[in-house]
Amino acid sequence: MAERVDYFSRKFEKKLKLEELIAESATVEKFLKRVLEVVANEFPARVASVYLWDDGEKKLLLTATYGLNAELERKVKLKMGEGLVGHTMKTHKPLLLAKASADPLFLPIDGLGEERYDAYMVVPVEFSGDKIGVMVLQRETENAFTENELKAFKEIGAQVMKHLKSAGLLLSLRGSGTTSEEVDIEDGSLEVGFSDAEDMYGVAGTIDSDEYTAQVKHRLLHRKLRKHMQQQYVFIAKKATTATTLATQGEGVIRSKHVSLSDFDTFLGKTVLVEADFVRAVKKTTEQIRKLQLSLSEHLSEWAHNIFVGHLLILKDEAYTGKIRRRIEExxxxxxxxxxxxxxxxxxxxxxxxxxxxxxxxxxKDLGLRLLKNLTTAEAEQDLEENIKGKILITRDLYPSELMFLKYQGAKAVVQVSSINVLTSHMSLIAGSLKLPFMITQDESILRAPSREKVLLDFENERIYVCPARDLLRTCMARERTRVKEERIDPKRIKTPTYTQDGVRIKVLANINLLEETRELKKWGTDGIGLYRSEFPFMVRNTFPSENEQYHLYKRIISASGGKEVAIRTLDVGGDKILPYVSDHQFNTNSILGLRAIRFTLKYREVFIDQLKAILRAAVGMRVKIILPLISSLEEVREAKLVLAEAKKRLDHLGELYTEEYSLGIMVEVPSVVWILDELADEVDFFCIGTNDLVQYLLAVDRNNDMVANFYSHYHPSVLRMIKAVITAAERNEIQCTLCGQMGEDLQMIPFLLGVGLKRFSVSLANYGSTCSAIEQYSTHQATIIANQLLNASHVRETEKILQENLLA
Structure with missing residues (x-):
């Protein structure tokens, strides 16, 4: 038995093929038992059990077991602190016992059949900060568990509960203190608890089915009448996409996070169906979800693997589909x-x-609508996605995973309604990567505008129009057609590699956010990947990705580069990039000056080590660059290098292959490091200037705060002089310097950057062609003259005037 934590967890991941286990499990309970069987066999152990906390009874329930008396499942209940399992739940500390029965806390349970299995491992499991249960492994005393096995079990326990959480389980509300009978409805009534912009009549409480049907018909009639009473509605918004779109139009779908009753209205009259129709609908819905999961995984493999696991398991849950079936039988x-x-x-x-x-x-709600669609639609191949395909969705706050999902549902554009500016900059990056027009508005009255009407998004003037006037619509869309015609750049016409007019080689690399973007690298002939933002796979999940999951992702990204350089920035979360599953309250409420980037990974060291191991393993046979984000001191770099050494030590211990051909660099985005660049150059191999953060920290401006947006400008003389200082320091120490961020994509800034000696740009693929074309228009002599003028400027208006005067047509 190999006593190695990573060996266990990776071996377990390979065995736990979620889709196969779901397919072969008729119910959620059977799925859970199969998972426990895999866990037990892989250690090996004779017994594997899971106890979930029931908040209603305030007890731990033996929810499932492999190897013990299954008749006692859901009958064995332990109070907090009761027995070894209850004690583990209370203290939240694992237990490792060679002879559990000798422990004073041991509580024998009649009929359970555990007398022979006296060697115990007990681990508490939490998810997103919620203590949700305890897992137990048991075997004979003479074959006691080891410390390394305990570490592996803690990792595996977290993986198992991750899948439970992904499934939306906590066994179907049973861990939430509500019995299935409490989540019920009397036969003669419909319980109504939701409303949205279209639910105009304030329906609430419990009403008679006939009365409800009458109100549904009244609402549907109102929608038809509204077609003849069009009024233009105007809302102020903020352009939140890196795309250059000026305007887009289409049918608008207004969706509130307050789940809507009206979504179900269409289906209530179609009652000439039987139980067999429901069974077919469940089967069809399952097929649709698997098909969508497969389709998404081809585009977004870093997150799609688990995104529909919950939907699939809910369909197998007796507390949901079983309840529906019983109602039909009645x-x-x-x-x-x-x-x-x-x-x-x-x-x-x-x-x-x-x-x-x-x-x-x-x-x-999504599952219910899918089932109803498949129950009542003759054309079974028409998926629910058509509801927003080709339409503009207006909805409340979104997470990155939801935005990505909407893209592959076929949404034409998305408007996010938010009372606060949450995730703006990084939602913008995702939207840009997906080529999805995206706007944000804080005007919640838009949710009360009529749905299913024409919507115009005017990105140039930052306005949203519902039922726009015809003249306005024609004018905006004419501007957009002109823009598309003028800005269309054929990748075949871009000269690669890129040179200035006087023959100086300039490397232009790509910023990558999503795996899908790597498909365009070859098309544009990029010099490689100058910045892969590794945080996005973390942001679109409901738990930390494992080392193995990261390894497979990084392997595909590095391979897609075609042997060219790849720079991976380590996890940069915090501030406006939250991880909902991190239980640390201070992290998810912290500001841009809080627990961010390198500060986060140095605190959550195991997360950092997993990522570094994955990068090193993925780069075997190739050279990779590792970028440390938000460095503010020499001490942080040295501490990060110790963590990197620990990651390599663990890989050595496992006998894993990993690359030694890597270089280590830092993001220059905190002003404090500019004065110690010579010392930092002794510790790292290259600099990468992150202009987005550098500008906001240097000017003390939150770039996501509309109230101070006018103060945020990379034309500020201090910004220009600091950029010059960083590039000069890199030259002095003979190390590479790359610039990424919006400043490098601003065509007006190209001559300045060339003039201060920058020879490496990293830009988004959306702006790759225009950046290369702009570089080719200048000689280094011209650029130097312009740069010197700008460095002597004393205020923003002066720099803007100089740039305008020197902008080539």
Whole structure:
């Protein structure tokens, strides 16, 4: 038995093929038992059990077991602190015992059959800060578990609970203190608990089915009448995409996070169906979800693997589909049964105090609508995605994963309604990578505008129009057609490699956010990947990705470069890049001056080590660059290098192959490092100037705060002089210096950057062609003259005037 933590966890990941386990498991409970069987066999252990916390009873329930008396599942209940399992839950500390029965805390349970298995490992498991249960492994005393096995079990326990959480389990509300009977609806009534912009009549409480149907018909009639009463609605917004789109138009779909009853209205009248129709609908829905999962994984493999696991398992959960089936057996029409049960669970989830449970309201709603669609639509091949395909979605706050999902549902554009500027800059980067027009507005009244009407997004003037006037629509779209014609750049016409007019070689690399973007590297002939922002796979998941998951992703990214250089920035989260599953309250509420980037990874060291191991393994046979973000001191670099050494030591211990051909660099984005660049150059191999953060820290301006947006400018003389100082320091120490960020994509700034000696740009693929073309227009002599003029300027208006005067046509 190899006593190695990483060996266990990677071996377990390979065995735990989630899709296969789901397919072969008829119910959620059977799925969980199969997972426990895999865990037990891989250690090996004779017994594997999971206890989940029931917040209603305030007890731990033996939810599933492999190797013990299954008849006692859900019958064995332990109080907090009771027995070894309850003690582990209370203290949240693992236990490793060679002879558990000799421990004073041991609590024998009649009929469970664990007498022979006295060697114990007990680990507490939490998810997103919620203590959700305990896992136990047991075997004979003479074969006691080791410390390394305990470490591996803690890792595996977290993986198992990750899948439970992904499934939306906590075994189907049973860990939430509500019995299945409490989430129910009487046969003769419909429980109504939600409203949105279209629910005009304030329906609430419990009403008669006939009365409800009448109100549904009244609302549908109102929608038809509204077509003849068009009024233009105007809303102020903020352009939140790196795309150059001036305007886009299409049918608008207004969706509120307050889950809507009206989504179900269309289906209530279609009652001539039987139980067999429901069974077929479940099967079809399962097929659709698997098909969508496969389609997404081809584009976004770093997150799509688990995104639909919850949907698939909910379909197997007796607390949901079983309840619907029983209602149908009682004589209720399938569409009404689906609607009642779905809405009841939506209401229950929405009332939860636990954010991760509240999120399940949307999952249940999506599944309910899919089932209804497949129950009532003759053309079964028409998926629910068509509801937003080719349309402009207006919705409340979104997470990155939701934005990516909407892209592959076919949304034409997205408007996010947010009372605060959350995730703006990085949602913008994702939208740009996806080529998805995206705007943000704080005007929540837009959610009360009529849905299914024409919507115009005017990016140039930052306005949203619902039911736009015809003249306005024609004018805006004419501007957009002109822009597309003028800005269309054929990659074949871009000369690679890139040179200035006087023959100086300039490297132009690509900024990458998503795996999908690597497909365009060859098309543009880039010099490689100058910045891969590794945080996005972390931001679109519901838990930290494992080392193995990161390894496979980085391997594909490095391979896509075609042997050219690849620079991977280590995890840069915090500030406006939150991780909802991190339990540290101070992290998810911290400002841009808080627990960010290198500060986060040095605190969460195991996360850092996993990422570094994955990068080193993925780069075997190739050369990779590792960038440390938000460095503010020499001490941080030295500490990070110690963590890197630890990662290599662990790989050596495992006998894993990894590259020694790597270089280490830092992001120059905190002004404090500019004065110690010579000392830093002794510690690292290159600099990478992150202009977005450098500008905001140098000028003390939050770049996501509209109230001070006018102060944020990379034309500020201090910014220009600092950029010059960094490039000069790199030259003095004979190390590379690359510039990434919006400054390098501003065509007006190209002569300045060339004039101060920059020879390496890293830009988004959307602006790659225009950047290369602009570089070719200048000689280094011209650029130097312009740069010197700018360095002598004393205020922003002066620099803007100089840039305008020297901008080539």
């Amino acid at each position: 004589g209720i029409a399938p569409t009404i049964a689906v609607t009642r049960v779905t809405r009841a669970y939506m209401r229950f989830f929405s009332k939860s105090n636990i954010p991760s449970i509240r999120e399940k309201a949307q999952d249940i």
